[in-house]
Amino acid sequence: MRLALVLLALVAVIAMAGCNQEQKSPAGPQLVRLAVTDRGFEPPRAEVPRGQAFTLVVTRKTDQTCAKEILIPALNERRTLPLNQAVRINVPNGVADTLNYICGMHMLGGTVAAK
Numbered sequence: 001m002r003l004a005l006v007l008l009a010l011v012a013v014i015a016m017a018g019c020n021q022e023q024k025s026p027a028g029p030q031l032v033r034l035a036v037t038d039r040g041f042e043p044p045r046a047e048v049p050r051g052q053a054f055t056l057v058v059t060r061k062t063d064q065t066c067a068k069e070i071l072i073p074a075l076n077e078r079r080t081l082p083l084n085q086a087v088r089i090n091v092p093n094g095v096a097d098t099l100n101y102i103c104g105m106h107m108l109g110g111t112v113a114a115k
């Protein structure tokens with residue numbers, strides 16, 4: 001019985017390792033993590049490999065800026081940024097060489113460049 005449990009645990013670990021490898025493969029989704037701090041969006045300039053879709057993962061970590069929304073004009077996207085909650089925005093391949101985003105009041109922003 002104990003052996004069966006150990007085997008089950010091993011199978012689970014191997015299955016999870018397999019999932020991780022999938023995420024690291026070149027075809028997997030590229031994540032671009034952004035934080036909103038009291039200095040604005042960080043990093044303000046990010047780069048992604050050219051020719052790949054990616055997912056913006058934006059987490060607002062402060063109440064001290066006006067950036068409680070993010071706008072991505074090229075995607076016609078406007079999303080609210082709840083405090084300390086990661087917001088995922090999928091960006092298809094080929095939308096823009098340099099993707100611009102700004103806060104809801106057009107004061108803070110940044111770019112993601114395809115290189």
Ligand SMILES: [Cu+2]
Pocket residue numbers: 065066067068103104105106107108
């Ligand atoms: Cu703003």
